[in-house]
Amino acid sequence: MQQPRITAADVERFVECLARRDRRAAARQALRLLEAGVAAQDLVQGLLGPAQVEVGRRWEANQWSVADEHAATAITDAVLGALEWRIEVAEDQGHVVVTCAEGEWHSLPARMAADVLRSHGWQVTFLGASTPADHLHRLLAEVGAVAVVISCSVPIFLGGALRSVQGAQSAEVPVLVGGRAFGPDDLRARRLGADGWAPDPVAATRLLASWRQQPPAVGKRPAGMRDTEPLELEAARPDLVEAAMSELFLRFPPLAGYSHAQLARTREDLGYILQFLEAALLTDDPRIFLDEFLPWLTRVLTSRGLPAGVVTVGLEALGAVLDAFPRSRQLIAQGRQVAADRAVNG
């Protein structure tokens, strides 16, 4: 059967509804496509997903404020809610629990995954944002679930994801992880000890179906990193940020003229750098820091009028206070090289 396709123009029109903060127009457009024969899961992955990517891009480029981004996300979320009633469930594949990793409050991607799973016949219990790992453990210990799906969107919450994975596995329930934080392959998922990884919700349905036939040995995959440096780094983060601020005053004279709010923002940025560093160390995957975070941070700061060199200076200040953290210092040095090249080459 030939199904109508979702075009780039459809996505553009939907984003315009978000820009006008017009929830009803956004819902009408999605429901029109549904009535025209587009499957609900295709709407999720072909319309709402790409629209949210555009929302993120507009914030990153400083075209939209944080408030605009939240308002748009709330509307996409509401449209998803309207679509949920129209998802027809053909068969009962079994029961899965879907949740965000501990600390991860971005629930929309997880909700999208939950709805795609539902449309594939799974009975889904959706727990929402940031479920504490101990809640997840207690819940899973009492209900029968084929698996738990743990979503993580931002790499700084991979430490929370690790606790969620362990909490679930200690209840003997297999864990499938997904979301942008896990990157383009299964490396981070394996390092966190998850039983499976899926690049998208449809792939997740296939893996879950195979688990239903042949349950995996829970937690029997190669364990993650045993090194405690990321945890030590997390504990020391507030002190390191303060020490790096002192360094930054020496290395970056304009800082002396910063307002209180600008200084607070600078502290926050240094804290984010350390958090992404922790995530890269935790998963032993430097791509988190070098390929994903630093280019993103550079784009965000330069689109807000800061010189690209400011990232390099920030990394130098942090590098100067990380004597007790050899892996961190090495990664910072690599990052400084990447940022310096980027600043030179535009």
Place this chain on the structure above:
Amino acid sequence: MHIQDGDPATMPIGEVARRTGVTVPTLRAWERRYGLLLPVRTAGGHRRYTDEDVQRVQAVLELTGQGWAVRAAARRVAGRRPAASPTRPPVDELRDRLWSALDQALRELPSGTEAPGPSDEPPTTDQAESSSGALQAAGASGSSVRAATLRQRQQTSAAAGQPDWDVLQTVHQATRGLLYITSAREATEILAAAVQRLGGSTVPAGQADSWALPIDLSFGEGEPLLPMAEPLSLARMQLEQVLPGLVEDARRAVQLLRRSEDRDG
């Protein structure tokens, strides 16, 4: 990578978190700031914790439940010798007391506001699904006996780890309020009131700083509104424990309302 339930002298910090309901970053902060936890090092340099560490965290929770500030409570407990707290009832007893109090409250609900407490027939309608006042409630579509039973169990298990009766009451009241909303705006107001009762506040997303939790309470109507609380405060901890489930329930209530009004169709 398994959490070991076994030898109490070799608990990783995740196990302390699991037993106390306090998140790992908060535990680490308490260890660093107040010396509340006294880990021993394994040969490989890993920190390991004992039952006494768990008890100290429980003691802090008990004091904060009585209105102490976290800083004062943690300093007091950290300064105490382990033998100096013999009068504190065992954790299990506290949990039993809390659970029976919740059970009692659910039994005393006015008729017509059936909560998914112990009953012969699990609720199976959409209405019953949205009426679950669970701390950790799910927003599962596809109403079924299994989902309803699951909610009931969630409620039990969440209560077992939740040390504060006021928190339970706040969540319960908010969830009941959600059954009677006539607009999305009212759901937002109920959530904002609950956040305040838990010691937090709300802030428009445009003015939010790092104290804000990135979970919008507006449901796509009006200005985005975020809950906020000081990092590592009791209010923050309580919000982190109960807000995910509560917001999910509110979202469900708003969806049911919009569906009944057929605004989207």
